[in-house]
Amino acid sequence: MTLHGGIDGRTGSRVSLHVYIDALGRRMIVELRRFCEESRTLDAAFSPTQLPRLLDSVADTAGGVSMQVRGWIDARDRPCLDLRLSGQLWVLCQRCMRPMAVDVEVGQTLAFGDEGADEVLDAESVEVLPLLASVDLADLAEEELLLSLPMLPRHRDCEPPGPATTGVATPFASLKSLLDEAGGSGSTGGQD
Numbered sequence: 001m002t003l004h005g006g007i008d009g010r011t012g013s014r015v016s017l018h019v020y021i022d023a024l025g026r027r028m029i030v031e032l033r034r035f036c037e038e039s040r041t042l043d044a045a046f047s048p049t050q051l052p053r054l055l056d057s058v059a060d061t062a063g064g065v066s067m068q069v070r071g072w073i074d075a076r077d078r079p080c081l082d083l084r085l086s087g088q089l090w091v092l093c094q095r096c097m098r099p100m101a102v103d104v105e106v107g108q109t110l111a112f113g114d115e116g117a118d119e120v121l122d123a124e125s126v127e128v129l130p131l132l133a134s135v136d137l138a139d140l141a142e143e144e145l146l147l148s149l150p151m152l153p154r155h156r157d158c159e160p161p162g163p164a165t166t167g168v169a170t171p172f173a174s175l176k177s178l179l180d181e182a183g184g185s186g187s188t189g190g191q192d
């Protein structure tokens with residue numbers, strides 16, 4: 001693992017000793033409380049190839065996402081991170097099974113503290129996580145990106161692939177055959 005600094009987005013100065021980034025940018029570990037107490041900010045950019053779990057969920061290695069993180073301490077003395085993610089990723093259209101671009105816009109506040117979220121203070125935009133000594137910002141970004149991807153992405157206007165032009169079975173085709181089987185046997189019970 002290589003240790004070097006990132007760029008402090010607020011002051012433009014190098015951040016040293018606070019951020020551990022490996023050579024491929026896959027890990028971005030900060031000392032959480034220190035990062036927040038010093039009101040640090042950090043700008044970074046990711047391509048899908050740097051985030052293995054995200055890579056499993058996209059259709060193409062093209063695209064990219066920029067991230068801005070701001071640390072602060074809330075009224076309950078909890079380290080908090082404002083996480084902004086913005087960019088474009090390619091997912092598989094579930095109708096024509098071709099790649100399609102989706103715009104990604106995430107704005108999320110993460111508060112790190114012991115359980116017992118305060119319903120008054122913790123607005124819906126605040127996600128409460130267990131307190132940690134250090135966090136991997138790349139990991140947090142990946143998690144939020146996975147949550148932001150559409151469940152059933154579809155082009156606004158496209159056609160399902162014709163049987164003559166492709167041999168790729170769609171999830172719906174197999175679902176239909178399952179339904180046909182269930183309907184044919186007249187049974188609604190599970191297999192186990």
Ligand SMILES: [Zn+2]
Pocket residue numbers: 093094095096097098100154155157158159
């Ligand atoms: Zn499509």
